[in-house]
Amino acid sequence: MNAAFVALGWADLTATILLAGGLVAAALLAPPSESGRRLQWRAAGALALALPAEFALTALRMREVSGIHGAALVVDLLETRWGRLWVVRSVGLAALVAGRRLSAPLLAAAAAGWLLLRSLQGHAGAHGVQPAVIDWMHLLAAAAWLGGLVQLAMLPRPVPVAIAARMRVQATAALAVLVPAGVYGAFLHVHRVDLLTGSPYGETLIAKLAFASVLLVLGAVNHFRHVPAMRRGEPRAEARLLRAVRLEVVVGAVVLALTALLGVLPMPHGHGP
C-alpha cells in the first residue's frame, strides 16, 4: 500500500506544483502559452482524480488499523483533521478552476493560499502552525521555481530576453526561500546527523539533497551564463538556456518523487519512551 501512497503523493505534488506554479508564473513571469495554459488545467484535472484516490487509500489504511468500515469509516475520516483539510483542499481546487478567468495576480494569490492547505495536511502540519508555514514557504518557492521553468520551456520561440531575465529573478528569489525553509525542514525531521545515514528517511533525504544540488548547479549556470549571454545577444544562448531548463524540469521531477517518498516514511526515531 505504501507504493500506492508514494505514487499518488508524487502525482498530487507534481500536479500541485504545475498548477500553482503555473498560476504564479502567469502573474510574475508572462502570460502562459496556449500549451502552458492547457498543462495547468490538465494538472487540475489530475488533482481532481488524485485527491479522491488519496482519500480512498487513506480510508483503506484506516479500516486496516481500526476495523471501522462502511459509511462510519467515511464519516470518521471526514471528521479527522486530515479529512477536514482534504475537503477544504478539494473545494479550493474547484474554486481555482471555477475562477480561472480571474486576473492573474488574484489567481496567483489564491493558488499560494491553497498550497498552505497541503502543508497543514502533511507531516509538518501535524506539528503546529510554524512548521506548516515554513513547509508552505518551501512548497510555494518550489512551485514558483519549477512551475516557472515549465512555463518558460513552453513559451513560443524566440523567448524574449526580458522574460528570461524575469525568470532569473524569480528563480533566485525562490531559492532564497527554498534553501532556508528546506534546511529548517531537514533539521526539524532529522535532528541528529547520525540519523541521516541510519534510516530510510535519512537516506532518502540525502538522495533528495543530491538531486536538489544538481538543480542548484543548473540554476546557477542559467543565472550566471545563459541569461547574461542572451542579454548580450549571443546566438546559441537561448537554445542552451532552454536545454538547461528542460534538464532542470526532469531533475525537479525526481526531487518531487523523493519528496513524495519522504511523505510516507517514518522520520528517524531518536530515542524510546
Next chain:
Amino acid sequence: MTARLGLTALVAALLLLRAPPVRGHAFLEHAEPRVGSTVGAPPSALTLTFTEGIESTFSKVELTDPSGKRVETGPLEHPQSNVISVSLPGLTPGSYTVSWSVVSVDTHATDGHFTFTVKGS
C-alpha cells in the same frame, strides 16, 4: 541583488535552525505506568503520551494480563491531542502487556507494545 538575497537566506536559515525536532509518525514518548517498570500499587489508569497529535477514533490500547487474557479497561479517553488514556480495573500482581496502535493527525499509523509489572504485597 543576488548577494542580498543570499544574505537573507543565510540569516533566515540560522534563525530557523532553532526549530524543535519532530518525527512525522506518532511514537510513544512517555507512558504511565512507565515502560518496563514495576509499580508497588495497582495503577488506576494507563496513560500514553505520543510524539505528536493523534486521531483517537482510529487508535486503540489493549492490556493483557500475565496469562495473556485481555483485561477489560474503561473507554479510550483523549485528554490532550497527543495523549490517550484508559481507566483500569483493580489489577492483581503480575506482568501486564500494553499493546497500542495509533494514527497520527497526518494519518500515519504506528503500533507497539511494552510491559509493566504490578508488585505483589
